[in-house]
Structures are given as structure tokens and as C-alpha cells.
Amino acid sequence: MCRHIAFVGPEIPLARLLTEPEHCLVRQSWEPRRQRHGTVNADGFGVGWYAEGDPVPARYRRSGPVWGDANFADLARVVRTRAALAAVRDATVFGADGEAAAAPFAAGPWLFSHNGAVRDWPDAAAPLAASLPPAELLSLAASTDSALVWALVQHRLRQGDDLGTALAEPVRELAAAAPGSRLNLLLTDGADIAATAWGDSLWYLSDARAQRTVVASEPYDDDPRWREVPDRTLLTARATRVDLTPLKETSP
Template sequence: MCRHVAYLGPPVALGDLLIAPPHALYRQSWAPRRQRNGTVNADGFGVGWYAEGDPVPARYRRAVPIWSDLGLTDLARVVRSGALLAAVRDATLPGADGEAAAAPFAADRWLFSHNGAVGGWPASLADVARALPAEELLSLPAQTDSALVWALLLHRLRTGDEIGQALADTVLDVAKAAPASRLNLLATDGEHIAATAWGDSLWFRAEPGHHVVVASEPYDDDPRWREVPDRTLVVATRADVSLTPLKEPLP
């Protein structure tokens, strides 16, 4: 399992969201409060952010626990952004992919993270993977369940699906093939945040017209945080947040 967070709003220092709050993502790496599976998220971390005037995000990822990277504090103090996605990782299975397996995954203008696990991986998604072009399968950034879920989502995005629809359809396809999966997905293009609650906790905090945060769990005790019901799609902009129930796929 993992923990992740996405933000849209006025530019802030990365550390103001990821390190400074009392229950920030930094602390969630060793002391999450609402994580239902796993206890320590020490198998890597990453943050992706957008600079003003550039639609393609930058990323900083490491295969080490977030608390062991002493350079992150300086980076997070001086880098400011109005749109970001960050995650700490608890690996589903042991592997040698290292930094390549740490979210956020990125392509074009999109960032993506997966909080959960695909049941029966990898056999369960063999048929689903065959629907992807060979070039896309050969371009997987890591040999993990999250990387394949990202490839499925990216394929939909590049063929023109809107981010919310693409995320929902990806979850339903994977859940149909692997019903035991936990599929809390989080994605952004710098203007929208899309997320799914499917098997683990998901929360959001919004001040319409100003900012929105979507996260695995609240990073403070502000009463404005709202929990997202399980089996729900969230699509948010700086102006609005919408929640749409997701139906369980038929066997």
C-alpha cells in the first residue's frame, strides 16, 4: 500500500504540503493514521510538480525512504508550485525496479499514482495487457502492477478520453479482471485532479475558487476535510469538486 496527495491552487512551497503539516506525507511514510493495508511506506517516494508556463511536469524520485533523503528538505523549501502530486511507496512485492517503480509516473502533461495492489498479479491482468499495443507494453517504466495500470490509463488519455473517464474505465477494467484489487488511483494534468476510492481511504479538502487537495488521508485536523465513499470517482479543479459513484463490474 502507499499514501499519496495532489494539490491545485496558489503556488506554495512543496514542503508546506509534504513536510510541514503535523500528519504530512512525510510523516505518513512511517506513521499513517488511516492506512488499511501495510504499516510503513519506505520503498521509495516521489513528487511531481508544474512550473508556471510549462505544461510538462518535473519529477524528483528516489528508491529510499523519504526520511532518509536529506536533500529533499532544501528542495521542498525553495521549489514552489500551484499543482503537484506526490507519493510514498509500500511495495506490493519485492522487486529490483527501484526508483523507476516510485510514483508519480509521468508522460506528456500527466502525473499518476496508485495506492493499492492488483489481486493475483501478474496473471490476473494478462488478458487486459494484451489490449495494449506491443510498443506500450515494452515501454513500461517498471515491472510492477502500478506501472501496468498506468499504461492502461495513459493509453486512454492519449486516445482522447478525459482524465476522469479514463481513470474510472481503467479501474473498472482492472477490477473486473482482478476482483480482489485495491485501486485508489490519483492523476493530474496540472488543471484537474482525478482520483478513485476503491479499497482504501481517500479524502479531499476544498476552498472553491482557491485550492483543492485530494489525499489518501488528511495531513492535519482541519474540519474541512471530507472523506470520499468507497467505489467513488473524484474529479476536481480549483473551482469545483464532483463525486460520482462507481458500480462494481459484472463478473
Template sequence: MCRHLAYVGPEESLGRLLVEPPHSLYRQSWAPRRQRHGTVNADGFGVGWYVPDDPVPARYRRAGPVWADLSFADLARVVRSGAVLAAVRDATLAGADAEAAAAPFAAGEWLFSHNGAVAGWPDAAAPLVAALPPVDLLSLQARTDSAFVWALVLHRLRSGDEPARALGTVVRSLAGAAPASRLNLLLTDGVTIAATAWGDSLWYRAEPGSGTVVASEPYDDDPLWQEVPDRTVLTANRAGVLLAPLEDPALAPTPSSVRAGGPPSPKEPRT
């Protein structure tokens, strides 16, 4: 059920990150290696990227399969960025939302993606509607479970939550309302990546000087890839990766949860 990837690090072409690796996100649209639900991610795709001196990312999204879009192939060849979030989509249910349902969803400096499904959608999510102001419900970007999850996350961010806390709060609320849900969430502001592993695979690759990638599955067989345990929230930037159990209400990582060169700094400049 979908595949996604986020990257922060030295400037790279979209093609180098998303197309060229042997098991790239592009290839995962028809041949994922570790996807547990669904087989083909052909119901839409999208990529968002950041450029220096502008906190608001650009996006390119389409309703069809990524392999059929020659314009994306041309973009991927020449567009370069030090911060990217991209996804290929396997729809939970049939719908008419077209590219509006394709991640990444966006608001201001944020990009967001959901890999998974809210079980029993939409009925199971009804108890959580009260958590959103009416204007947020009227502003949903699509009539899908992922768009609703994004509205919940964005509301927490606007209420002052840090990214990991926002994701953790939303995941626990959704899991309580719809226990069989799969809630792998991916969020970035172009400097920091936050993600959750809840019901599907999540991996990261961090190497000093080479950036950090967080993805549904590895795009190559480099031994630096590490799998994130289920029921975990991850925070990453160029300095390193932190893992913390989602059962922890404070989402406060312990020293044993530090990976790849130490904890991320609170905020780093985008280059």
C-alpha cells in the first residue's frame, strides 16, 4: 500500500534519488521488494523538493503511474535538491480525486505522505472528526484516508507540536479508533525528517557527508540500510537519526536510541 522516500543532505538530482538506484522508488511502483499489502503502485505519484532561500517546496503530482509520465523523467534528470519527499500510490479505495490524492500533501513548509490505510475508512475515523476545526475538514485536499490523516497531523503542528510528537499523537489516536490501521507516516520541512513505523516496513540510510534517506524499503543493497522496528517514531537530519518507541507518550529518546553519528540538531540551514 504505497511506497515513499524522504532525503536530506547534499544536493542531488531527483533522478539520482528516485530513478537510478537498482530498486528505486520508480521501480517500486511496479516491483516493490518488501511491500506487504498490494502489489502495484500505479494510482498516482508525486515528488516535492526544496531549494535554497525558499522554505516553501515545489511539487509535481500526477494521477497515473510514474513510468508513463515522460515529463517526470525529464524533470528528474535536471532538477536538483538537498531535501526531497516522494511517493508512489496504491489507492485504498477507488475514487475521483485524481492527483489531489497523490502524496506529497503540502502546507507551507511541510510535505507529508502516508504509507498504509485507515482500517474501516471512513466509518472508523468518524470519532476523530471532532478533533479538527470545521475549516480543516472543509479544506481536505482529497476525500481519502491519507488526506484526513494529513489534516490531523497538520492540526497538531499548527497547535505547536514538534514533528515527532505530532505524528505520534495522530498515530496513537488513529490506532485506538481503528486498530487494524497501517500508519507509516513521513513528514519533512526540508531540514528534518520525521516518520513512523506502524504496520509496514520502514528503513533508513545515514552516512556522514552523504545525507540521510528514510524510505519504505531500501533502494539498493548497501549494508548501511537499517530497518526501523515497528511501533517506532524516527527523527532524522544530516547529523543523524533518532528512534523512540511510539508507546512513549513523551516521545523522549533514550541514549540507546541514538544512531548514525548522534542526535539531530534542532535546526540546520538548508543548502
């Protein structure tokens, strides 16, 4: 399993989101409070962020634990952004993909993360993998379930689906093909956020007056305004609004 977080709103230093809060993402890498599967997220980390005037996000990713990277605190202290997505990773299956398997995954204006695991990987997901065009399948960033989930989401985005649909349909398809999968997905294009709660915790903090929204695996502080997203739910958000839509399972 993993922990991840996304933010849209007025420009802030990454540190305010990732390193300064009492229960920030860095602390969640070794002491998550609400993680249901796994205990330590030390198999990689990453952050993607948007610079003013540039729709294509930058990324910083590493294959080891975030607490072992002496450069990360400096990066988080000086980089300012209006939108970001970050994650710490607990690998479902150990492999040689290293940094390539660390979220966020990226293409064009999009950043993506998967918190969970596809059950009976890779056999159960093979029919969905086969549905992708060969060029897209050969372009997988890593040989992990998360990379395939991202390929399925990215395929829909490139066909014109909005962020919410691009997450919801692959979740339904994967849940039908591999029952018992955990499919908490997180996606942003720098203006909007979409996320699914499917098998693990998901929370959001929205402040319309401050025009900012944070969506995360778990709260990074004890602010009473945090709200938990019910399981089997699609969340779509802008800086000033959050919508929740129940997700229904489809038959295999």
C-alpha cells in the first residue's frame, strides 16, 4: 500500500503540504495513522508540481525512503506551487523497477498515483492489458500493477474522458476482473482533482474561502474540517468545490 496527497489552491511552498504538518506525508512514510494494509512506506516516493505558466508538471522521484533523502527537505522548502501530487510507496511485489515505479506517474498535464493492489496480479489483469493498443502496452513506465492502472486511465484521458470518468471506469473494470482489489486512485491536471475510494482510506479538506482543496489518504493534522470519503466513491474537486459520487460495481 501507499499514502498519497493532492492539492489545488493559491501558491504555497511544498513544505506546507508535505513536511511541516504534524502528521505530514513524510511522517506517514514510517508512521501512518489510517493505513489498512502494510506498515512502512519505504519503497520509493515522489512529488509532482506545477510552475506558474507551465501546464506540464515537474517531478522529483526516488526509489528509497523519503526520510533518507537529504535533498528533499530543501526542495520542499523552496519550491512553491498552486497544485501538486505526492506519494510514498509500499511495494506490493518487490521488483527491479526502482524509481520508475514511484508515483506520481505523469503524461502531458496529468499526475497520477495508485494506493492499493490489483488482486491476483498479473493474471487477473491480463485481459484489460490486452485491450490496450500495443504501443501503449509497450510504453508502460514499470512492470507493476500501478503502471498498468495508469495506462488504462491515461488511455481514457487521451480519448477525451474527463478526470472523473477516466478513473471511475478503470476502477469498475479492474474490480470486476480482479475482485478484492484495492483501487484508491488520485489524479490531477493542475486545476482539478479526481480520486477514488475503493478499499482504503481517503479524506479531503476543502476551504472555499481560502480557495484550496486537499485530498489525501489520511489527514495530515487534526483540523476538524477534514471529511472522510465513503468507500466505493468517486471524488471530483476544484479549489472551491468537492463532489462525491457513489461507484457501483459491474459484473465480471
